[in-house]
Amino acid sequence: MAQALLFPLIESGLLAEPSVRAVVASDASAQRLCQQRPGLAVGVDAAAAWSCEAVLLAVKPQQLEALAASAPAPTGQEPPLLISVLAGVTVARLQRLFPGWRIVRAVPNTPCLVRAGLTGLAWGEGVSAPQQAWVQQLFAQVGEVLLLPESQLDAFLALTSSGPAFVALVAEALADGAVAAGLPRLQAHHLAQRTLAGTAALLQEQQLHPAQLKDMVSSPGGTTIAGLRALESGGVRAALIEAVLAAAERSRQLG
Numbered sequence: 062m063a064q065a066l067l068f069p070l071i072e073s074g075l076l077a078e079p080s081v082r083a084v085v086a087s088d089a090s091a092q093r094l095c096q097q098r099p100g101l102a103v104g105v106d107a108a109a110a111w112s113c114e115a116v117l118l119a120v121k122p123q124q125l126e127a128l129a130a131s132a133p134a135p136t137g138q139e140p141p142l143l144i145s146v147l148a149g150v151t152v153a154r155l156q157r158l159f160p161g162w163r164i165v166r167a168v169p170n171t172p173c174l175v176r177a178g179l180t181g182l183a184w185g186e187g188v189s190a191p192q193q194a195w196v197q198q199l200f201a202q203v204g205e206v207l208l209l210p211e212s213q214l215d216a217f218l219a220l221t222s223s224g225p226a227f228v229a230l231v232a233e234a235l236a237d238g239a240v241a242a243g244l245p246r247l248q249a250h251h252l253a254q255r256t257l258a259g260t261a262a263l264l265q266e267q268q269l270h271p272a273q274l275k276d277m278v279s280s281p282g283g284t285t286i287a288g289l290r291a292l293e294s295g296g297v298r299a300a301l302i303e304a305v306l307a308a309a310e311r312s313r314q315l316g
Contacts, residue, residue, distance in 0.1 A: 149316030178204030
């Protein structure tokens with residue numbers, strides 16, 4: 062996720078590559094990242110990052126306590142920013158672990174890689190108006206930004222961050238069905254992806270409720286209603302609802 066955010070920001074010119082200090086977990090990861098971005102300063106020692114005015118925290122939640130124990134307290138007059146993209150980890154917990162930092166909790170999703178992302182933001186105590194504006198500008202480079210109450214971020218994460226995996230599963234299943242019906246594999250994947258993208262564009266641009274679009278396509282006794290009947294028999298709707306709820310609950314557990 063850090064790379065999904067970092068690379069578009071560098072390419073847009075909002076961040077200058079020499080001003081970025083990237084810290085990764087292993088020498089092998091550092092070597093791979095250096096090959097991707099030769100001008101980027103990459104290392105495994107977190108000390109280089111803690112002196113920056115803004116730190117993007119993108120570690121596994123299980124690594125958080127050990128990382129916080131090694132973080133020095135800020136020394137400058139203006140408290141620096143700690144922008145966390147850790148699933149489920151609350152602002153209150155981050156403020157307790159990183160005293161003296163101004164905390165931002167961000168929930169971006171992987172479509173940020175193609176600048177079609179969604180990011181939910183919640184502010185900790187003391188984040189100044191200029192800092193808020195800078196953070197919003199940062200994430201706006203890779204998609205749409207929403208300011209949300211922190212209580213809504215777990216549901217936001219379940220839909221927008223876990224959602225791409227659910228949609229990918231649907232795309233794969235649709236393509237498998239097309240292969241079973243006689244289409245070549247590569248063509249089936251291409252058509253499934255284009256169908257999902259076109260449907261999303263139609264829903265958004267014409268501001269249609271999903272049920273409206275479903276009814277537009279479903280003629281009496283036709284092919285679509287036969288397929289919808291099969292989906293209802295398979296419990297697809299309930300399964301997707303439960304998937305979002307399960308992801309939201311897991312986010313709360315990680316926090």
